[in-house]
Amino acid sequence: MPGVTFARGERVSLHTVERDDAAFYQRGRNHPDVRGPLGLADPTNLAQSEETVEDWVERDDSANLLVCLPPEDPDADPTPIGTVNAWELDRPRGKVSYWLLPEYHGEGYATEAMTLFLDHLFDARSVRGVQAHVFAHNDSSRALLDRLGFALEGTLRQNNFVEGAYRDEHVYGLLRDEWVGAE
Template sequence: MPGPVFLEGETVSLRPVEREDIEFLHRVMNDRRVWRPALDIDPMNAEQGEEFFETVITNGDGVHCLACDGEEPLGVVTLAFSQYGPDETSRARSAELAYWFAPEHHGRGYGSDAAARMVRYAFEDRNLRRLSARLGSFNDASRGLLESLGFEREGRLREAAWYRGEYHDMLVYGLLRKDWDASESE
């Protein structure tokens, strides 16, 4: 059973990821429809699921929420601070947005709602100034989601991703609070 509601979206609730959710994480992160586009090619056994929970979810270097429809877990949405280091994060007031959803929930708007709620939380509650996101150039769904939230493409890392037997570019997207504020008032 998912933990208490932390943030409420239009169609999803965001809840802290609990130890009881490891089985869901383990199942979905081993689904090729999730790990391939996420470019995370290693399988995860039960012990690694526990380790992921202990070292990533509970390490304090980000905000990790389980997106749920009622009591049903759908996916995970995250604000990651570790790439900047604790001092850089506080000075630059920035984080990276990341998300993944179980394939049976793709295309239903859950990811958009969860990401939009996390963006609002980042800017309004955490007082962040900037968000970024990275994705493979082949991931049209993620690109559409980010652009619908006002993210702009800021860069391209040429042939930086290996996906389904070919090299692909990695795209870097960003959203400034001042641009988000403008879009929210429209």
């Protein structure tokens, strides 16, 4: 069950990640349409997902939130559909990632969630900018970063073996002034 509401948009809300959200992480990180674009080769069981939540999500230099749809019934829990994540926030340029379950792709939810998340990062953290790494064949993710104003900063050629081939990995960057000044 998602934790408390951290930020609200028009169609999505961001919620704290709680330990019992490990099953949701397991579901998403094992889905073929999520696993491949994230570069995750091996299956993840529930115990490993619990470790991910404990070790990764609870780090001091990170911010991790569930992307949720609001319930139709005000007494029900929101529906988690993905995550937004940042780490190395103690450095001048932190790193960001995101994923949604495939049934929610193409609806604008990732754009709204990342907009809320970037607003938070640049308002609450002293990072100079953020980076996102995306595989060259992941057209949807590259388009999302373009929409958000990220600039392509470089390519790590054949950087990872993903989905049966060595894949180029693009490095995108967004500076604080580009985000804050664009509002």
